[in-house]
Amino acid sequence: MSSDATNSTLEMDQGVTMGQSLDHPGQSFTVELMGEKSRFSLRLRESNVAAFAKATGLALPTKINTVYRDDDALIMCLAPDEWLIIAAPEVGATLQEKCKRHTASPFSLVDVSHRNVAFHIGGEGAAQLINVGCPLDLDLATFPVGKCTRTIFERAEIVLFRETETIFHIEIWRSFAPYFLSVLSNGGQAQ
Amino acid sequence: MMMIECPICNEKRPELEFRYAGEAHIARPENPSALSDDEWAKYLFIRNNPRGTHFERWVHAHGCAKFFNAVRDTVSDKFVMTYKCGEQRPSPETIAERSS
Numbered sequence: 668m669s670s671d672a673t674n675s676t677l678e679m680d681q682g683v684t685m686g687q688s689l690d691h692p693g694q695s696f697t698v699e700l701m702g703e704k705s706r707f708s709l710r711l712r713e714s715n716v717a718a719f720a721k722a723t724g725l726a727l728p729t730k731i732n733t734v735y736r737d738d739d740a741l742i743m744c745l746a747p748d749e750w751l752i753i754a755a756p757e758v759g760a761t762l763q764e765k766c767k768r769h770t771a772s773p774f775s776l777v778d779v780s781h782r783n784v785a786f787h788i789g790g791e792g793a794a795q796l797i798n799v800g801c802p803l804d805l806d807l808a809t810f811p812v813g814k815c816t817r818t819i820f821e822r823a824e825i826v827l828f829r830e831t832e833t834i835f836h837i838e839i840w841r842s843f844a845p846y847f848l849s850v851l852s853n854g855g856q857a858q
Numbered sequence: 859m860m861m862i863e864c865p866i867c868n869e870k871r872p873e874l875e876f877r878y879a880g881e882a883h884i885a886r887p888e889n890p891s892a893l894s895d896d897e898w899a900k901y902l903f904i905r906n907n908p909r910g911t912h913f914e915r916w917v918h919a920h921g922c923a924k925f926f927n928a929v930r931d932t933v934s935d936k937f938v939m940t941y942k943c944g945e946q947r948p949s950p951e952t953i954a955e956r957s958s
Binding site for chain 2: 731732745746747749802803816817818819824
């Protein structure tokens with residue numbers, strides 16, 4: 668469990684105490700709160716995707732539930748006309764400028780940076796831990812590295828992305844984070 | 859847990875991710891103001907409610923967030939098939955084939 672400046676931010680915001688409940692010696696997983704990110708929700712008609720990508724230089728993945736990753740940003744295709752873009756805070760403004768280059772058709776780019784928080788769940792037991800609240804089959808054959816999807820964790824909506832075989836990136840609405848952690852905490856003890 | 863195939867994601871997903879959205883293939887009248895109150899009420903409220911094969915709308919609320927249509931047997935609760943909005947209602951032959 669990492670503890671950095673963002674942990675204490677979440678503690679103040681939500682009354683979450685990180686670092687104790689999920690720290691079970693001998694368990695084969697880690698839960699880490701990610702630092703601040705820029706996030707954008709992009710909505711764009713399917714027929715305009717190619718023109719948008721050309722004008723802005725953003726490589727939008729067109730296959731649903733896949734991602735595009737480079738040094739600047741992580742772009743997840745959540746629906747045929749919806750993308751979640753995650754980038755470092757300093758890249759956010761640049762991204763907005765890039766998107767403004769597309770003038771040929773309407774699109775919507777909404778800054779949702781502070782709507783979500785992100786967790787990295789890692790380790791051999793990561794998939795098992797996520798399955799405490801998420802009924803998806805997280806086997807590598809059905810949920811390979813690089814796959815992302817919006818889904819549900821107990822009663823909260825999450826965006827789940829498999830970064831590597833043993834590391835999952837989870838986006839969750841900020842106000843649901845304490846609930847999410849408490850479920851994980853109970854599940855972690857049961858494991 | 860019941861699994862429902864989303865025709866947009868092309869995957870079977872747990873039913874928790876979905877929401878029911880009423881009967882499918884109900885076209886909104888072209889000119890509502892030309893309708894009598896009875897006709898308008900019929901469009902708004904009167905549904906088939908069949909025993910057996912039912913054409914219905916679903917939304918993949920906690921997934922791609924898209925609406926699609928499904929054929930479900932209201933007796934067995936079995937999903938026969940799902941298809942995208944705008945596609946024709948599947949023929950009885952197709953449904954019989956998929957049901958077996």
